[in-house]
Amino acid sequence: MTGGGFRFRAALAGRGFSLVAEVKRRSPSAGDLRPDADPARLARAFERAGASALSVLVDARFGGSLQDLRAARASTALPILAKGFFREEDELRALREAEADAVLLILADLEDGDARRLMATARALGMDALVEAHTAAELERAVRLGADPIGLNARDLRTFRVDRRAQLELVRRAPQDRVVVAESGVESRAQAAAAELAGATAVLVGSALMRAPDPAAKLSELASRPLVKVCGLTREEDVEAAAEAGADLAGFVLAPSPRRVEAPLPVPETMLSVAVLVGDRPPTKALRSLGTDLVQVYPEEDGHRGRDGTLLDPDGRAVAKVLDLPWGQTDPARLEAHWRRARAEPGRVVLAGGLTAENVARAVEAVRPWAVDVSRGVEASPGVKDHGRVRAFVRAARRAGGGPEGARAGFSGPERGRPDFDRSQGARPGFYGPYGGAFVPETLVPALQELEAGWRAAREDAAFASELDGLLRTYAGRPTPLFLARRLAPGRRLYLKREDLCHTGAHKVNNALGQALLARRLGKVRVVAETGAGQHGVATATACALLGLQCVVYMGAEDMRRQRPNVERMRLLGAEVRAVEFGTRTLKEAISEAIRDWITNVETTHYLIGSCVGPHPYPELVRELQSVIGWEARAQVLELEGRLPDAVVACVGGGSNAIGLFSAFLDDPGVRLVGVEAEGAASLCRGRRGILHGARSAVLADEDGQVLHTHSVSAGLDYPGVGPEHAHLRDLGRVEYVTAADREALRAFHLLARREGILPALEPAHALARALEMEEELVVVGLSGRGDKDLEVVLAHMGEGPGEPAAAGLRGGPR
Numbered sequence: 001m002t003g004g005g006f007r008f009r010a011a012l013a014g015r016g017f018s019l020v021a022e023v024k025r026r027s028p029s030a031g032d033l034r035p036d037a038d039p040a041r042l043a044r045a046f047e048r049a050g051a052s053a054l055s056v057l058v059d060a061r062f063g064g065s066l067q068d069l070r071a072a073r074a075s076t077a078l079p080i081l082a083k084g085f086f087r088e089e090d091e092l093r094a095l096r097e098a099e100a101d102a103v104l105l106i107l108a109d110l111e112d113g114d115a116r117r118l119m120a121t122a123r124a125l126g127m128d129a130l131v132e133a134h135t136a137a138e139l140e141r142a143v144r145l146g147a148d149p150i151g152l153n154a155r156d157l158r159t160f161r162v163d164r165r166a167q168l169e170l171v172r173r174a175p176q177d178r179v180v181v182a183e184s185g186v187e188s189r190a191q192a193a194a195a196e197l198a199g200a201t202a203v204l205v206g207s208a209l210m211r212a213p214d215p216a217a218k219l220s221e222l223a224s225r226p227l228v229k230v231c232g233l234t235r236e237e238d239v240e241a242a243a244e245a246g247a248d249l250a251g252f253v254l255a256p257s258p259r260r261v262e263a264p265l266p267v268p269e270t271m272l273s274v275a276v277l278v279g280d281r282p283p284t285k286a287l288r289s290l291g292t293d294l295v296q297v298y299p300e301e302d303g304h305r306g307r308d309g310t311l312l313d314p315d316g317r318a319v320a321k322v323l324d325l326p327w328g329q330t331d332p333a334r335l336e337a338h339w340r341r342a343r344a345e346p347g348r349v350v351l352a353g354g355l356t357a358e359n360v361a362r363a364v365e366a367v368r369p370w371a372v373d374v375s376r377g378v379e380a381s382p383g384v385k386d387h388g389r390v391r392a393f394v395r396a397a398r399r400a401g402g403g404p405e406g407a408r409a410g411f412s413g414p415e416r417g418r419p420d421f422d423r424s425q426g427a428r429p430g431f432y433g434p435y436g437g438a439f440v441p442e443t444l445v446p447a448l449q450e451l452e453a454g455w456r457a458a459r460e461d462a463a464f465a466s467e468l469d470g471l472l473r474t475y476a477g478r479p480t481p482l483f484l485a486r487r488l489a490p491g492r493r494l495y496l497k498r499e500d501l502c503h504t505g506a507h508k509v510n511n512a513l514g515q516a517l518l519a520r521r522l523g524k525v526r527v528v529a530e531t532g533a534g535q536h537g538v539a540t541a542t543a544c545a546l547l548g549l550q551c552v553v554y555m556g557a558e559d560m561r562r563q564r565p566n567v568e569r570m571r572l573l574g575a576e577v578r579a580v581e582f583g584t585r586t587l588k589e590a591i592s593e594a595i596r597d598w599i600t601n602v603e604t605t606h607y608l609i610g611s612c613v614g615p616h617p618y619p620e621l622v623r624e625l626q627s628v629i630g631w632e633a634r635a636q637v638l639e640l641e642g643r644l645p646d647a648v649v650a651c652v653g654g655g656s657n658a659i660g661l662f663s664a665f666l667d668d669p670g671v672r673l674v675g676v677e678a679e680g681a682a683s684l685c686r687g688r689r690g691i692l693h694g695a696r697s698a699v700l701a702d703e704d705g706q707v708l709h710t711h712s713v714s715a716g717l718d719y720p721g722v723g724p725e726h727a728h729l730r731d732l733g734r735v736e737y738v739t740a741a742d743r744e745a746l747r748a749f750h751l752l753a754r755r756e757g758i759l760p761a762l763e764p765a766h767a768l769a770r771a772l773e774m775e776e777e778l779v780v781v782g783l784s785g786r787g788d789k790d791l792e793v794v795l796a797h798m799g800e801g802p803g804e805p806a807a808a809g810l811r812g813g814p815r
Contacts, residue, residue: 430616534566611654
């Protein structure tokens, strides 16, 4: 069995508002939905997309089976509800044997005595029983039976008719001390939010996910916050435009205003309607007579509308606070005061007042609200919406809110701000669990915001994607091959992902080309970069030469000594290489100097960071540009072997080649992921949480937070920090991080040279050293760069023409 008992209810009760994602091939009401559904793959995808629990249909009449339940269980640690029409105790025992955590009991199909007997059996087996009701009488029965959790189904199982309003009435009537799951009828974020506001603990979504081209993306859409309200609507065409743009709430002003309407206009089923009033809170009967889903009430102060309002449900219960603040304010001190006030507000917060497409992202990221409300900021004239501005506002708000992480970890009201994270990006944009962020001087905040907005726009621009793809294929030399190293590892299938064959000799060019294109798109004429091993510097100089950008590369004097050939290559490509003479004179100091340059010249200059380190959005930006490595390797190994590898191994300094390679395999629990650090620069294995170069991550530092000196024979690994996503993956246990010593890397270098005719860079030689001692049969190693840059170092350490080391010499090194 997986874990202890009664996991299903506990998972929903402890999360604020949750989503239960259902896996099913057919529906009793809709017929075939996804006949080829793979429960294992869907379970993994739903877990990453933010589901709190799974529901698996096991009824054979609708394409389900116990095997589907077992397949899902093998792929996820989420609690699983077994869904079907159950009447016998033996059925429940079989479900528990297949490791179900909960069972659905449908009161429409059971008498009270049968329901009580099955609930007792489930309890004895350590399973929760989700007792489902559809009518008020059935809800009363469920409460009388002591059911917890209770499921309230919008669909009548006799007629298959869906009545969401009736369901929401039942949700409001359910005891507040019970876990309540709203089932069926949820197709949009607004519909999920309606169940949340009515008091549901969670919604169970099945058919909408199974019909979607990408079920996990649909789940993310339903879970994401903030919701977007477009207010002051006076025309049906504006309502339609807001709905098409993806807005969730439509606001109609019924108080004196240039945007006043006599009555709320009809809205699509995908939206909620909101009446806006000024004055005393009306009685419940008056609220219901308005015919809207919600009512937004502002107090009247000195004959004018008060600044802060309250969002009410049709019964007059307050469900959110509306903070009408001057978000257009540009003074940093006043803005921070607004943010502090908004963040201190308990419960759900709706931000309003002066929001536009240009400032909504900043407001969302500062406060993490449940919803944002716009009116004037998207108007052509009072009461007339500019449809382009509406689309831009919705897009900006949705991007700032991110995906399911927000809904799980802080966007849903009472639990706002709780540090609960899944294995992908954290509750706040730019955070991975507790790591990441942007801890930078105030002068850099606008530049980072500009970079993030530019990157998100470029990522959705087909022309940008086409140009980058073309350069990667025709200039960088992608795809790089996956080479089977037969002599290096006889009797095993050890593949090398040959990034050393990229133009410039390493994976760094993938990122350099993407960021240089982005810099040009942002109107920058100058690029600064840092480099340790020199490969990123060469790649940056190459991309700048290609695109006609000025280039300055900062490099530690010690690294310049170790990597002289790359220094000359950069200069030949037209870059200015500036030596850094203080501190350890290595990569850490080079980054510090590059950042100082950027601060001084931020208007004209783009800082082209070479690894997945630094302030947000750099870790995400570099990861996405380097993910081409992983997706190519995944496709190649499937084509060559017909299956995924047993393990994937990569070296980790800052971590860009590793995160690029690992990214395509994170959803595959059967693939072991191993990151290898240099023994003398092992931030993940021996570091502590700290802030370095604008982000919180694992850092080699003393008890006072002072960064320690590092050493590695490979300049590219000689760094006291690491990308924040790696630190989060370590904490989650998804990636193992180990170390390799200088001597082990040097021996692996020699083995590959003598047995396969490949000179690797010393950085991936560390990964190779660990891969050679692993027991897995099918292994992919990221060969992130070539070793001609390291010849002087190798010869200095080993002498001219050393003999081939014994394979046994690679075993037993430090971990």
